[in-house]
Amino acid sequence: MSFSFLKFRKIPLAWLLLTRQPLRLAVAIAGISFAGILMFMQLGFRDGLFDTSVTIHKLLDADLVLISPRSKSSISMSGFPKRRLIQTLAVEDVEKTAPVNLNYLLWRNPENLKTRSILALGFNPSDSLLLDEGFAKKAYKLRNPSRVLFDKLSRPEFGPIEQWFLSEKKVETEVAGKRVIVEGLVELGPSFGADGNLITSRETFLRLFPANPPGSIEIGLVKLKKGSDPELISRILNNSLPNDVRVLTKKQFIEFEKNYWKNSTAIGFIFSLGALMGFVVGCVVVYQILYSDVTDHLPEYATLLAMGYRLKSLFFVVAREGFLLALFGYLPAYFSGQILYSVIRSSTKLPIIMDADKTILIFVLVLVMCMGSAAVAMRKLVDADPAEIF
Amino acid sequence: MVKENNSINNFKNLKTVSINNLSHFYGKNENKKQVLNQVNLNIDKGELVLLKGPSGCGKTTLLTLIGALRTCQKGDLTVLNNQLNGASRKTRQILRRSIGMIFQGHNLLRCLTAEQNVQMGADLIKGLTYLQRREIARNWLSAVGLEEHHKKLPNDLSGGQKQRVAIARALSANPKLLLADEPTSALDSVTGREIVTLLRKLAKEQNCSVLMVTHDPRISDMADRILNMEDGKIYGAHSELI
Numbered sequence: 192m193s194f195s196f197l198k199f200r201k202i203p204l205a206w207l208l209l210t211r212q213p214l215r216l217a218v219a220i221a222g223i224s225f226a227g228i229l230m231f232m233q234l235g236f237r238d239g240l241f242d243t244s245v246t247i248h249k250l251l252d253a254d255l256v257l258i259s260p261r262s263k264s265s266i267s268m269s270g271f272p273k274r275r276l277i278q279t280l281a282v283e284d285v286e287k288t289a290p291v292n293l294n295y296l297l298w299r300n301p302e303n304l305k306t307r308s309i310l311a312l313g314f315n316p317s318d319s320l321l322l323d324e325g326f327a328k329k330a331y332k333l334r335n336p337s338r339v340l341f342d343k344l345s346r347p348e349f350g351p352i353e354q355w356f357l358s359e360k361k362v363e364t365e366v367a368g369k370r371v372i373v374e375g376l377v378e379l380g381p382s383f384g385a386d387g388n389l390i391t392s393r394e395t396f397l398r399l400f401p402a403n404p405p406g407s408i409e410i411g412l413v414k415l416k417k418g419s420d421p422e423l424i425s426r427i428l429n430n431s432l433p434n435d436v437r438v439l440t441k442k443q444f445i446e447f448e449k450n451y452w453k454n455s456t457a458i459g460f461i462f463s464l465g466a467l468m469g470f471v472v473g474c475v476v477v478y479q480i481l482y483s484d485v486t487d488h489l490p491e492y493a494t495l496l497a498m499g500y501r502l503k504s505l506f507f508v509v510a511r512e513g514f515l516l517a518l519f520g521y522l523p524a525y526f527s528g529q530i531l532y533s534v535i536r537s538s539t540k541l542p543i544i545m546d547a548d549k550t551i552l553i554f555v556l557v558l559v560m561c562m563g564s565a566a567v568a569m570r571k572l573v574d575a576d577p578a579e580i581f
Numbered sequence: 582m583v584k585e586n587n588s589i590n591n592f593k594n595l596k597t598v599s600i601n602n603l604s605h606f607y608g609k610n611e612n613k614k615q616v617l618n619q620v621n622l623n624i625d626k627g628e629l630v631l632l633k634g635p636s637g638c639g640k641t642t643l644l645t646l647i648g649a650l651r652t653c654q655k656g657d658l659t660v661l662n663n664q665l666n667g668a669s670r671k672t673r674q675i676l677r678r679s680i681g682m683i684f685q686g687h688n689l690l691r692c693l694t695a696e697q698n699v700q701m702g703a704d705l706i707k708g709l710t711y712l713q714r715r716e717i718a719r720n721w722l723s724a725v726g727l728e729e730h731h732k733k734l735p736n737d738l739s740g741g742q743k744q745r746v747a748i749a750r751a752l753s754a755n756p757k758l759l760l761a762d763e764p765t766s767a768l769d770s771v772t773g774r775e776i777v778t779l780l781r782k783l784a785k786e787q788n789c790s791v792l793m794v795t796h797d798p799r800i801s802d803m804a805d806r807i808l809n810m811e812d813g814k815i816y817g818a819h820s821e822l823i
């Protein structure tokens with residue numbers, strides 16, 4: 192019985208029905224791939240856009256983050272007393288802390304002198320702000336007053352800062368009406384909330400933004416000792432600290448920002464709607480192909496019934512056609528998606544990536560699209576009447 | 582399942598087809614129209630019976646009833662030891678596997694080669710491997726003289742060749758009964774006679790009964806028995822009535 196599977200092997204009818212009509216198959220594959228690519232693009236943009244809103248959040252060198260309970264997102268951060276951050280040191284697992292100020296300030300483009308709002312972060316240069324190898328060296332230069340690090344991925348409206356800086360031209364401009372010198376470049380990237388970013392010392396930050404209440408910070412970074420459980424410590428701190436501060440794990444802080452953009456904007460809805468349209472287009476294409484396939488071959492299906500084949504096995508033939516179409520259509524969509532993602536990444540800096548979530552989700556959607564359409568097309572098979580073929 | 586198979590195989594002492602007072606109607610209420618009127622008919626094992634009669638007299642209807650393609654409404658219809666009056670859909674589907682059918686149009690699957698078409702019949706045999714079933718298909722294709730054309734699609738075959746493939750397909754599942762409805766009507770007379778000669782030879786070899794509807798007077802000499810049908814009634818069904 193070692194070859195018993197051979198007993199179940201049959202003529203691959205579904206495969207032959209599809210492949211013996213290459214033109215129709217090509218149309219079907221093109222339609223399904225198009226639907227798949229549309230879904231990859233829409234969901235890619237959606238996830239990519241949400242990811243840009245947390246580029247800085249992800250880079251922060253922290254296990255826990257303290258924010259004000261009134262803060263809703265990076266575009267509307269409220270302050271809280273800096274001493275709350277110091278209070279966390281009472282918990283043994285806390286290794287060190289870093290206070291950070293965050294606000295939008297007006298940057299003057301040194302080339303055309305126009306001003307534009309830029310997201311400014313202020314921290315103590317001796318603290319560790321970002322999980323970036325070379326950052327500490329750049330941070331050292333911020334010890335001198337009025338020095339800033341400029342995000343070279345900022346939108347071009349801020350001026351040709353990178354170009355000037357690299358050609359060793361001294362880059363000087365104004366932030367909030369006060370003179371600053373660009374001492375270095377960082378790579379963060381624009382987001383929904385900010386077209387550009389700059390990093391400076393808290394001292395300079397407070398000079399640029401004197402209205403900041405004394406002793407108030409927007410973000411408190413907490414680094415825990417190795418082996419500590421951030422979830423547990425955040426719970427302990429939330430219980431012990433007063434209500435004017437909220438303790439999040441870094442992961443929660445990232446979700447907090449993403450959720451704001453997901454819930455308070457139509458971005459998620461718009462792109463999901465776009466993906467849904469791709470899905471609907473795909474359904475229509477697959478249904479048309481399979482329905483006309485069943486209609487065209489109705490006398491042949493009736494012949495099979497007359498020979499003693501079960502109606503159920505004919506359903507399986509159509510279902511298998513749907514499954515094959517899903518595979519044939521998904522693969523080109525997946526590979527085109529990869530290519531388009533890398534084109535978009537390199538041309539827009541949008542962190543759009545082919546992650547497992549999208550790979551699986553869209554495969555499932557394509558499968559549902561094809562099998563669902565096959566199920567509807569199958570109903571036509573009931574019209575195959577073996578009594579009418581003589 | 583096993584019971585069904587046994588019942589199909591253990592009909593040795595019985596007729597292949599046995600019909601008593603079979604009537605059939607199309608339509609409902611005032612549109613109701615009687616097509617078969619108290620038909621009586623027996624077909625013995627291995628017998629080749631020709632059924633003749635004017636168009637519209639009910640020949641195809643009788644064939645579809647015997648072929649278990651239609652539900653039997655009134656009278657006794659026993660095919661290969663299965664009473665079809667009141668038989669379930671499942672019983673009829675299983676029974677159809679033991680009946681070969683050859684149609685006026687050949688009804689081959691356009692996307693399959695000649696050999697694959699024949700194998701669709703052989704694939705209904707249980708317990709054989711793919712290669713064994715393919716072997717059976719090849720042998721039947723040789724038996725109808727088409728071994729050289731086994732890779733061709735139906736569109737690349739002539740009318741007579743297609744009908745040969747259909748015969749091979751009908752015989753490949755080891756049927757006990759062959760039903761053919763005007764199998765030569767789409768062919769020229771020489772080819773038509775060739776096809777029926779072949780069909781008769783192969784059926785006799787398998788000891789398979791044949792019921793063939795035909796208008797073609799040139800093949801009458803090949804029948805064991807000829808029946809005439811008119812207005813839903815059969816004449817000459819039992820030798821004593823002739």
Ligand SMILES: Nc1ncnc2c1ncn2[C@@H]1O[C@H](COP(=O)(O)OP(=O)(O)O)[C@@H](O)[C@H]1O
Nearest residue numbers: 607608616634635636637638639640641642643
């Ligand atoms: N499905 C059907 N519904 C209604 N009337 C039918 C149907 N099939 C056949 N008939 C009618 O029944 C009669 C017998 O048809 P048929 O059995 O095809 O005759 P034959 O094969 O001898 O030409 C004809 O008058 C035909 O019009």
Ligand SMILES: [Mg+2]
Nearest residue numbers: 640641642762
């Ligand atoms: Mg007819």
